[in-house]
Amino acid sequence: MAPDNPAVVGEDGSMRVLFLALGANRRLAVTQESARLAEAGDRPVVLVDDRNTWAAETFAPGVTVLSLREQAGGHWPTAAEQLVLFRGPTFLLRRLGRRGGRLAGAYQRRIADRLHHRAFLPLYRRLWPDGADRPLDAFRRRQGRFDAILVTDPQSIPAARRLVGPAGRPDAPRVAFRIDQLLVPADPGDGMNHKDRA
Amino acid sequence: MARDVAVVTPWYPSTQLPFRGAFVRAMVGATAPVVSRSTVYHCDPWVARLTPAQDAEIGAALRELAPYAAGPSRTVGGAALVTVPVPMPRALPFAEQGSRAADALRVALGGRPIDAPVVHAHVGLLGGLPALRNMREDARFFVTEHASFLDRMLAEPDGYAAYAEMLVRCEAFFVVSDLMRNLLAEAFPEHTGKLRLIANPIDFATPRPAPVTDLHRWLFVGGLSRSKGVDWLLEAFAICHRQDPALSLTLVGEGELRSKLDARVAELGVADAVTLTGALAPELALDLMREHDLLVHPSRSETFGVVVVEALAGGMPVLVTRCGGPEQTLAGIESAAGELIAVEDGTDEIVAGYRRLCDRFPADVDLALARRTLDERYGYQAVARLHEAAWFDGAGQPSRGR
Numbered sequence: 001m002a003p004d005n006p007a008v009v010g011e012d013g014s015m016r017v018l019f020l021a022l023g024a025n026r027r028l029a030v031t032q033e034s035a036r037l038a039e040a041g042d043r044p045v046v047l048v049d050d051r052n053t054w055a056a057e058t059f060a061p062g063v064t065v066l067s068l069r070e071q072a073g074g075h076w077p078t079a080a081e082q083l084v085l086f087r088g089p090t091f092l093l094r095r096l097g098r099r100g101g102r103l104a105g106a107y108q109r110r111i112a113d114r115l116h117h118r119a120f121l122p123l124y125r126r127l128w129p130d131g132a133d134r135p136l137d138a139f140r141r142r143q144g145r146f147d148a149i150l151v152t153d154p155q156s157i158p159a160a161r162r163l164v165g166p167a168g169r170p171d172a173p174r175v176a177f178r179i180d181q182l183l184v185p186a187d188p189g190d191g192m193n194h195k196d197r198a
Numbered sequence: 199m200a201r202d203v204a205v206v207t208p209w210y211p212s213t214q215l216p217f218r219g220a221f222v223r224a225m226v227g228a229t230a231p232v233v234s235r236s237t238v239y240h241c242d243p244w245v246a247r248l249t250p251a252q253d254a255e256i257g258a259a260l261r262e263l264a265p266y267a268a269g270p271s272r273t274v275g276g277a278a279l280v281t282v283p284v285p286m287p288r289a290l291p292f293a294e295q296g297s298r299a300a301d302a303l304r305v306a307l308g309g310r311p312i313d314a315p316v317v318h319a320h321v322g323l324l325g326g327l328p329a330l331r332n333m334r335e336d337a338r339f340f341v342t343e344h345a346s347f348l349d350r351m352l353a354e355p356d357g358y359a360a361y362a363e364m365l366v367r368c369e370a371f372f373v374v375s376d377l378m379r380n381l382l383a384e385a386f387p388e389h390t391g392k393l394r395l396i397a398n399p400i401d402f403a404t405p406r407p408a409p410v411t412d413l414h415r416w417l418f419v420g421g422l423s424r425s426k427g428v429d430w431l432l433e434a435f436a437i438c439h440r441q442d443p444a445l446s447l448t449l450v451g452e453g454e455l456r457s458k459l460d461a462r463v464a465e466l467g468v469a470d471a472v473t474l475t476g477a478l479a480p481e482l483a484l485d486l487m488r489e490h491d492l493l494v495h496p497s498r499s500e501t502f503g504v505v506v507v508e509a510l511a512g513g514m515p516v517l518v519t520r521c522g523g524p525e526q527t528l529a530g531i532e533s534a535a536g537e538l539i540a541v542e543d544g545t546d547e548i549v550a551g552y553r554r555l556c557d558r559f560p561a562d563v564d565l566a567l568a569r570r571t572l573d574e575r576y577g578y579q580a581v582a583r584l585h586e587a588a589w590f591d592g593a594g595q596p597s598r599g600r
Binding site for chain 1: 212213214242244246248249251252255256259260262263265266267268269270271272279281282283285286477
């Protein structure tokens with residue numbers, strides 16, 4: 001049977017694919033699927049929320065990893081929150097050595113992340129309706145267009161919606177939830193080689 | 199009318215969970231020759247810590263993203279694979295998980311019903327409800343239950359009610375073990391006539407390059423969890439390894455015990471003999487079965503125990519607990535296939551079972567007989583015939599009133 005969707009390719013035959021991994025809870029899919037693309041000569045970019053959360057993971061050569069928290073977008077409350085709630089405390093805790101690394105991780109998961117999502121983000125949305133989205137907008141301005149967006153976890157779905165842009169945009173990137181959706185199978189059910197067909 | 203079949207399932211192998219739903223994929227592959235078009239709707243539960251506000255925002259964004267979604271990918275047998283993410287917070291009741299999957303599938307379908315005259319759902323509420331809520335009124339409906347948490351689904355009032363709804367609507371309800379059939383027959387005596395036993399299809403076509411000549415290379419394939427008994431397996435292996443340093447053990451899989459097992463391997467001084475591969479794609483795990491000598495599977499409970507049959511398909515004997523599924527799948531060929539042992543918290547049964555098996559291997563083990571028997575029971579052709587008979591009448595049309 002023929003594929004229902006053609007491969008998504010750039011002008012040079014390679015795809016520029018954005019992996020949205022802001023929730024960091026499906027890591028194996030992110031590292032392995034981005035590696036598959038990079039090995040095929042494509043240009044995967046992985047956007048994570050916090051680079052530290054992914055410290056234990058290994059990304060393949062050719063995979064660009066960027067952090068949303070490093071895209072402050074000129075929004076001073078977000079930058080201040082990052083400094084006071086995340087960077088400052090984790091920097092100090094990590095000074096305590098190996099145990100400090102574990103403490104920093106626990107602090108971030110149990111306190112900082114919860115405060116960020118339950119207190120700061122709702123506050124920003126109330127006080128500065130577009131403030132919470134500024135890092136993502138800054139990321140989009142800097143990175144330009146992607147051929148496709150691969151959504152890898154629930155927390156990334158709203159970001160994908162924002163990056164896709166207004167409804168009906170003709171050059172909107174395709175959105176996938178599994179890398180196979182963007183690749184044309186050379187042999188149904190087995191290995192993929194979209195460039196053979198593109 | 200074409201022989202079109204839609205399969206709706208919460209479990210299907212993915213990069214994140216390469217083993218989950220391998221039996222559904224096997225069923226799709228096995229039935230490919232008897233259908234003209236097959237579409238798999240993988241309603242993949244994406245569970246995360248979410249606040250109610252996040253949950254609502256994600257649901258709204260997913261609905262708006264639907265028009266931009268790339269088309270289906272391809273899976274075994276040329277079937278189309280539609281990936282439907284089902285975002286949800288942790289610890290939802292089963293019926294709500296199923297309802298969310300139904301909503302997500304409706305979004306993915308653009309509000310249209312599933313375009314197939316035959317719809318086969320896997321995993322009770324989690325695949326059955328999305329199928330039931332999105333299929334055509336005239337579609338024929340079948341369900342296969344594999345879930346080891348069937349009793350917990352039925353214990354929830356909403357879960358029980360939704361299950362009853364599925365049983366009323368479906369023409370046949372397949373289960374993979376007597377345990378499940380008894381549970382459902384007790385809960386829904388009025389639907390006992392619809393319950394049928396079915397096997398997970400297994401590939402017996404790939405031969406083993408060289409037969410097993412001794413039982414040195416042990417293999418475990420599955421989740422690294424207490425429910426699989428993998429902690430006792432490691433301890434038992436260390437005891438046997440002390441007496442025979444030629445033994446090795448490969449643990450394939452991931453799970454909550456991974457870091458503890460890593461540490462225990464070092465404490466026991468068997469680091470040179472034990473390999474933890476992590477999760478592997480099912481094809482690689484099957485390759486390993488053809489390269490090892492003995493599958494040791496000391497699970498506490500299994501509804502079917504597909505890995506045991508896969509190991510025998512790969513030409514290796516098994517040392518396996520009587521944990522529900524294996525004593526059924528190996529009925530009549532227990533001795534030919536290897537050794538069955540009691541479920542026990544400890545190492546004694548595993549060690550004693552291994553020694554008994556060593557004492558009578560290879561003279562009193564008949565792997566060819568075990569393999570032939572299992573192929574007849576669980577091979578692709580057997581499973582395809584069973585599905586074909588249920589889905590279509592003799593003229594190849596979807597049939598009614600069976």
